[in-house]
Amino acid sequence: MTEFTAPRSLNHAAYVTWDTAATIAFYRDVMGMRLISYATAEEVPSTGAKNHFLHTFFEMKDRSCIAFFEIEGLPKEQMETTVPWARHIALSVDSEEELMSAMRHLKEHDVEVLGPVDHEGIWRSLYFFDPNGIRLEITYQNRTFTDEDSKKAYEDVAAWLAEHGSTRS
Numbered sequence: 001m002t003e004f005t006a007p008r009s010l011n012h013a014a015y016v017t018w019d020t021a022a023t024i025a026f027y028r029d030v031m032g033m034r035l036i037s038y039a040t041a042e043e044v045p046s047t048g049a050k051n052h053f054l055h056t057f058f059e060m061k062d063r064s065c066i067a068f069f070e071i072e073g074l075p076k077e078q079m080e081t082t083v084p085w086a087r088h089i090a091l092s093v094d095s096e097e098e099l100m101s102a103m104r105h106l107k108e109h110d111v112e113v114l115g116p117v118d119h120e121g122i123w124r125s126l127y128f129f130d131p132n133g134i135r136l137e138i139t140y141q142n143r144t145f146t147d148e149d150s151k152k153a154y155e156d157v158a159a160w161l162a163e164h165g166s167t168r169s
Contacts, residue, residue, distance in 0.1 A: 002098055004105035007091035011123075011139050012057060012065035016086045018076040020054060021161050023068050033058040036065065036145045038153045039120055040160065046117045046127045046137075047085045054160045056153070063144065064092075072164060088135035090125070099124055099140040 017023045027033045036059040042052050052072040057065040069086040093099050099116060103126050106113050115126040125139040 002095070002101040004101040005098070007102075007138060008094055009062070009092045010064040011090040011092040011137070011141060012067040013089050014055070014067040014069060014086060017056075017068040017070050018074075020056060020068070020070045020157065023056065023070075024157065027058040027066065031058070033060060033066070034150055035153050035157065036150050037122070038157055040156070044085055045119060046114055046125070049085060053086075054157065054164075056157060059145065070160075070164070085135065088127075088137050090137040090139050093138055093140050096124065096140055096142075099126065099138060102126060102138045 024035055028035060035056060037057040039055040040053065043050055044053070051074075054070045055067060056070075057067045059065050067090075071086065093102060103113055103116065106126070106128060111128050113126050113128050116124045117127065118124055122143060123139045123141050125137045127135065127137050129135055
C-alpha cells in the first residue's frame with residue numbers, strides 16, 4: 001500500500017469562459033500555449049449536474065494546464081456564481097496507487113471525497129473542498145498528450161464553436 005505524499009505538481013487550474021474562441025486566441029496567440037485537450041458532455045461527471053459544457057486545456061512548458069469551461073446557455077453574469085463545480089485546482093499524483101492513497105488519507109481526515117471519477121480514459125480524479133470552499137481535484141493522468149490529441153482538440157472545439165457561436169453576450 002502506498003503512503004500518501006503531497007501532490008507532485010499542478011495538473012490544471014480551471015475557470016469559466018463565456019467565449020471559447022477568444023480564450024483560444026489569447027492563450028494560443030498571446031501566451032504561446034497550445035490547446036492540448038478538451039472534454040464535453042451533457043452532464044458533469046463529478047457532480048451529475050445537467051450542464052452541457054466544453055472544457056478546454058492549454059498546456060504550459062512544464063505540461064501543467066490552465067483550463068476553461070464554457071457552459072451552454074448561461075449568461076456571462078451568472079457563470080461565476082451559479083456553476084461552482086467549474087472553478088477548481090487540479091493537483092497531479094504519479095500513479096493510481098498514489099491516487100487511492102490520497103483518497104484513504106483524505107477520508108481518514110474526515111474530508112468528504114467524490115470519486116475516483118474517470119475522465120475520457122486519460123485521468124482518474126478525486127474531488128473535495130478545502131475549508132474555504134475551494135474545490136480541489138487530485139488526479140492521475142495515465143498518458144501525456146500528443147500532437148494528435150491537440151489536432152483533435154482543435155477540430156472538435158471548432159465544431160462546438162460552429163454550433164454554439166464564438167461570443168456570448
